[in-house]
Amino acid sequence: MIKEFREALKRFLVEICEFVQERDISFPQRPSGKYQVEVRDGIPSIQPIGIKPKPDLRALDTLMVGLRAWEKETFGNIMEIITRSERLSQAFLTSATGDLISGNRTMVFPKIRPIIEAYFAETNSFDFQQETFNRICDKVEEELRRLPYCSKILQCPVVGIHVSPNCSDCCLQLESDLQVRSLSLEEIEEFLEYPPFLPSFFTTVVEMKKDMEIFKQQLCFPEKDKKRIECVVIALRLLFGDRIFVPFQIERGQGILGKVLLGEQQSYSLEQRVVPPPRLLHIVDQEKYTELKELYHCISETLLERDRAKIAFSDNRSKQRVELALRKWSEGLDQVSAEWKLIAHWIALEGLFSPSSRQELSFRLALRGAIFMEEKEVYQKLKMSYEMRSRIVHGDYSPDDPQLTEIALTTEEILRRILRKILQQPRNYMPDQLEEKLLETLTK
Known part of the structure; x- marks a missing residue:
């Protein structure tokens, strides 16, 4: 050293x-x-x-x-x-x-x-x-040696949420080096000096901080760390059911030592997709903070393969199904057209509930979703949704169909509730045993 x-x-x-x-x-x-x-x-x-x-x-x-x-x-x-x-x-x-x-x-x-x-x-x-x-x-x-370490910070503005003042210091500490917090007016002005565009006004950032020793020549955020931002965004989307998103990321060093000894690195990572703005500005209060923290840790274990005993699936295949569904559901929220939104959501639903046999797929997918949610009306809604999905895939639909947007949003909401229930009760998610569960109920 x-x-x-x-x-x-x-x-x-x-x-x-x-x-x-x-x-x-x-x-x-x-x-x-x-x-x-x-x-x-x-x-x-x-x-x-x-x-x-x-x-x-x-x-x-x-x-x-x-x-x-x-x-x-x-x-x-x-x-x-x-x-x-x-x-x-x-x-x-x-x-x-x-x-x-x-x-x-x-x-x-x-x-x-x-x-x-x-x-x-x-x-x-x-x-x-x-x-x-x-x-x-x-x-x-x-x-x-008496100096504090230099810091490197990954900051991302979050469009669509605001941290309530009743949370401690307007800061949601999800991990020791990962927090969601409200921006001051000065910080907003500072942000506006750097990014090339800002699609919507924001009052919150996701911030990751890494400390470095002066003896190290460089420090960067590995891809797995950047995926933690994705986990935060998906958790917020599941919590509020809206298109909360990060338009860009800024990565930079902090402090004199970081500048003169290590060189200050500042880079932007911009979203390339056109993301519709959120419907509302959502407030994260203390109650929502508790839910968000729970969701974040479940999602980060699923997507980042962490072993923290927070969430346990019945087998690895079930975990892979949920991983695909989380990403496809989140991807569907970013779609502008209702038909592409519906396709993304059905890829997620097929990943969650598709049986080994492909016979009567629409019936079995809708039935499994209804059994898992223990809601009779879910069956009919998913059956109609799958029929619309099949028409889109085969080109037998009109973009002006008034039912298309309604069915897409209904599917989006049902899938959100299914994913939240899976994350809350992972051991109960056993798709190949759902029909047996129904038979047990009928024979009681």
């Missing part, structure tokens, strides 16, 4: 010298001398010009514990140079656009400044193996 730290430090400090030279940042003139920075053959160098007076080290005693007298002198010289170089200081407190970084992020700079100071203290030689550099590295490393 120390070796990685020093290699990262070395690269960082060389960049500082190149940065200073490229921007022609001159160091301030001292009472009886000044300094000049040069980079020759890729090797940075600071040389004093004129008489080199002894610096006043009294204010630096606490920073220089453990350094020898001559090390303190060079350390003090550079401390004074950096402290008095306002232009150089500001260079490390600005964003990529040149704006001053606001907020408490600037509090990191006093911690990182000793790296610059210790580096420039090597006025005679830049041999990174020599004892002085190693000793100062150890001291800087010790100081950096």
Whole structure:
């Protein structure tokens, strides 16, 4: 770890010298001398010009514990140079656009400044193996250990929901590093500066946060982590039965250390489909929060194959059926046309209730759905829905049929209720035994 730290430090400090030279940042003139920075053959160098007076080290005693007298002198010289170089200081407190970084992020700079100071203290030689550099590295490393880790955050605006103020701090903590929270006005304004479009007004974000050590060169969100966002969205859709969606994702590093040592990565992941806006703005109160958390953990175990003993299916095939149905039902919500919506929902229903034998498929699918829901009217509604689905597949329908939209929305709602019941009672979901359940009821 120390070796990685020093290699990262070395690269960082060389960049500082190149940065200073490229921007022609001159160091301030001292009472009886000044300094000049040069980079020759890729090797940075600071040389004093004129008489080199002894610096006043009294204010630096606490920073220089453990350094020898001559090390303190060079350390003090550079401390004074950096402290008095306002232009150089500001260079490390600005964003990529040149704006001053606001907020408490600037509090990191006093911690990182000793790296610059210790580096420039090597006025005679830049041999990174020599004892002085190693000793100062150890001291800087010790100081950096007190810093909080850098963070990388994946943020996604959620269209269609708002977290009620009666939830704790307007924040729904689904996992230690995954939360759904309300945005402040300032954060909304900040978001609007970045994305290329925003299909609908939002007041909520899904936020994932990963901490990183400064010794690591990069940190990215693996695909499985990004799928956790999908699980949140599906859980919200099952909860409210509406087209809640994430229009884009922003991935970026936070903090000065993340910028200068690791480089700040900011990328967008945009939804390419045209998603109809939600019908309502849904409020997540404390009661809904409890339901959402339960749904999220069940869905994440199903889609991400986590083993948390939250949900247990009778066999792996049943789990795969539910995984397909969850994704197809959610996909159906995004469809603009009623016919494509209905097709997506029937792929989900066939995945859930299709028997091994394909005989009388429509009858058996509708019957199994009705038995599972224990609702007689579900049978007739699914029977009509399947007939419409067959007409669409064979081209025997009209897009203007007034029944088409009504049947599609009815199917969507029945499928939503079926999925919620499966997630709540996974052990009762045994599709190949549903007819036997009906026979047992009839023979009692």
